[in-house]
Amino acid sequence: MPLSLALSRRQRARVFRGVQYAVLLLAIAAFALVADWGTLREAFFDVDVARALFPEIITTALVNTAFYALLGFGFGLGLGLVLAMMRLSSVPPYRWLAIAYIEFFRGIPALLVFISLGFGVPLAFEVALDMNVTVMLSLGLVGAAYMAETIRAGIQAVPKGQWEAARSLGMSPGRAMVSIVMPQAFRIVLPPLTNELILLTKDSSLVYLLGLSLGQFELANFGRDALNEHKSLTPILIAGLLYLVITLPLGHLVRRLEARTAKAR
Amino acid sequence: MKAGKEPASPEQACQSGQSGQSGQSGQSGQAGQAGQAGQAIEVQDLHKAFGDLEVLKGIDFSVGRGEVVCVIGPSGSGKSTLLRCVNLLEEPTSGTVTVAGTEVTDPDVDIDRVRRRIGMVFQSFNLFPHLTALENLTIAQRRVLRRGKEEANRVARRNLRRVGLSEKEAAYPAQLSGGQQQRVAIARALSMDPELMLFDEPTSALDPELVGDVLAVMRSLAREGMTMLVVTHEMSFAREVADRVVFMDGGVIVEQGTPDRVVGDPQHERTRTFLARVLDPAAAEVGEVPDVGPHTKRVDR
Numbered sequence: 150m151p152l153s154l155a156l157s158r159r160q161r162a163r164v165f166r167g168v169q170y171a172v173l174l175l176a177i178a179a180f181a182l183v184a185d186w187g188t189l190r191e192a193f194f195d196v197d198v199a200r201a202l203f204p205e206i207i208t209t210a211l212v213n214t215a216f217y218a219l220l221g222f223g224f225g226l227g228l229g230l231v232l233a234m235m236r237l238s239s240v241p242p243y244r245w246l247a248i249a250y251i252e253f254f255r256g257i258p259a260l261l262v263f264i265s266l267g268f269g270v271p272l273a274f275e276v277a278l279d280m281n282v283t284v285m286l287s288l289g290l291v292g293a294a295y296m297a298e299t300i301r302a303g304i305q306a307v308p309k310g311q312w313e314a315a316r317s318l319g320m321s322p323g324r325a326m327v328s329i330v331m332p333q334a335f336r337i338v339l340p341p342l343t344n345e346l347i348l349l350t351k352d353s354s355l356v357y358l359l360g361l362s363l364g365q366f367e368l369a370n371f372g373r374d375a376l377n378e379h380k381s382l383t384p385i386l387i388a389g390l391l392y393l394v395i396t397l398p399l400g401h402l403v404r405r406l407e408a409r410t411a412k413a414r
Numbered sequence: 415m416k417a418g419k420e421p422a423s424p425e426q427a428c429q430s431g432q433s434g435q436s437g438q439s440g441q442s443g444q445a446g447q448a449g450q451a452g453q454a455i456e457v458q459d460l461h462k463a464f465g466d467l468e469v470l471k472g473i474d475f476s477v478g479r480g481e482v483v484c485v486i487g488p489s490g491s492g493k494s495t496l497l498r499c500v501n502l503l504e505e506p507t508s509g510t511v512t513v514a515g516t517e518v519t520d521p522d523v524d525i526d527r528v529r530r531r532i533g534m535v536f537q538s539f540n541l542f543p544h545l546t547a548l549e550n551l552t553i554a555q556r557r558v559l560r561r562g563k564e565e566a567n568r569v570a571r572r573n574l575r576r577v578g579l580s581e582k583e584a585a586y587p588a589q590l591s592g593g594q595q596q597r598v599a600i601a602r603a604l605s606m607d608p609e610l611m612l613f614d615e616p617t618s619a620l621d622p623e624l625v626g627d628v629l630a631v632m633r634s635l636a637r638e639g640m641t642m643l644v645v646t647h648e649m650s651f652a653r654e655v656a657d658r659v660v661f662m663d664g665g666v667i668v669e670q671g672t673p674d675r676v677v678g679d680p681q682h683e684r685t686r687t688f689l690a691r692v693l694d695p696a697a698a699e700v701g702e703v704p705d706v707g708p709h710t711k712r713v714d715r
Contacts, residue, residue, distance in 0.1 A: 310536060310538050311540060313534075313536070314541075315554075316503070316526075317501055317529055317532070317603075318530070318534075318554035318558060319526045319530035319558040319606065324557055324558070328553060328557055332544045333542075
């Protein structure tokens with residue numbers, strides 16, 4: 150006690166930080182001693198298994214993941230734009246419809262949408278949806294709900310004076326929206342929309358539910374299939390790293406866009 | 415003036431003729447579109463309420479062609495609202511507003527057509543930040559007036575030169591000072607070849623040392639014969655440039671007349687109190703000018 154009283158506040162902070170490092174080092178040392186390195190290496194870093202995955206995991210799985218994500222994103226963006234406009238409409242029923250849609254699809258798991266469209270709709274209506282259409286609808290319907298709110302917020306973030314200036318120059322409401330408000334709103338929503346693309350990239354893994362043929366495999370499916378074949382976690386680890394190949398650059402892009410927006414204000 | 419070559423004018427006049435609201439003057443306005451007859455702005459019994467708050471309590475007032483009118487008054491007096499009712503940025507609660515022979519308060523009027531002829535300059539500039547100075551001046555010319563690119567650029571460059579900013583045509587608004595932004599905003603309004611210009615406290619958001627350049631541009635516009643309605647706190651500008659000064663307080667016009675009369679020799683106590691505060695803020699802070707009360711009679715022309 151007299152010791153701690155003798156220390157200044159800064160000295161106490163230094164001691165406390167030292168203790169934190171000590172605990173961390175102890176934990177790592179304990180893990181290193183206890184872990185069965187041989188088994189771990191075999192499970193996660195089996196070089197032979199890894200080699201067998203290439204090049205298909207890139208040329209088929211990675212490409213398909215990106216393709217499915219973009220498919221859903223494109224459809225979701227279009228629908229989200231329409232929903233955002235409805236949400237801002239001066240006609241109340243449009244607003245209600247948009248709000249109901251957004252609340253519904255934001256509130257349910259994407260998994261349910263995949264099941265409904267992948268199995269429910271074909272069974273109930275006896276129609277066979279094309280695989281790509283099913284993926285586009287499933288990812289897009291959910292993505293649209295999030296993007297609609299993002300776009301609406303972006304439009305509302307454009308200062309009212311911009312609208313007034315445009316209308317004062319004789320622009321019609323539609324023209325003012327297209328030429329003045331939308332371009333500015335788009336800049337504002339670009340970072341959150343990119344985030345949405347990251348989310349959709351990860352959600353595209355849900356297509357593994359749909360029972361794909363080999364050429365339609367995306368990363369999660371491909372990894373799972375290889376897991377069964379090789380009895381090794383290595384494919385899963387590599388599939389995970391390949392998701393990062395897509396999402397990390399996008400995340401970096403988001404930060405750069407946000408910095409640019411901050412500078413422009 | 416400019417109205418002569420404005421292709422939309424005859425239609426506009428017909429519209430106002432149909433509405434038949436002020437029969438006689440509507441007819442003469444139609445005939446005299448290009449001439450001197452008719453007022454640039456005619457406001458009759460204008461009321462505007464925001465919810466329970468009555469901001470304009472019956473305004474009658476007009477601006478003649480080529481006239482420069484400055485509206486002064488304390489904040490909250492309704493002067494900006496009056497200005498914004500002229501191009502219908504605010505929808506009046508009742509009363510009529512007629513601009514260059516077209517009744518803008520007529521529900522059937524094509525307001526976009528009328529607004530083309532009314533230049534508007536805002537306190538906060540409201541330049542389009544995603545467009546260069548030149549594009550700010552051309553976008554409405556091209557999208558609204560359907561001018562070709564070459565013509566729009568030519569008009570835009572001429573107006574940038576007019577406000578002394580030719581060398582800034584490639585700059586984005588964020589790269590310009592407040593004073594420069596406001597001059598670009600004036601040039602943007604001028605590029606539509608407006609018949610009249612509205613200024614809503616154009617220098618209030620500017621650093622003091624930047625006010626002069628903007629006022630100089632407005633002064634030269636006035637000299638060229640532009641019809642101008644200016645809400646301002648710049649008393650020296652009002653005295654020097656205005657043909658008429660209107661003093662508003664509490665949603666009514668208290669008095670109006672030549673600058674020498676209203677600013678130099680105000681007849682009403684409220685005007686005197688306001689001017690004392692504006693012209694010498696330090697003195698007003700020390701002691702309130704005594705309110706002599708009962709004889710502050712309102713004059714609604």
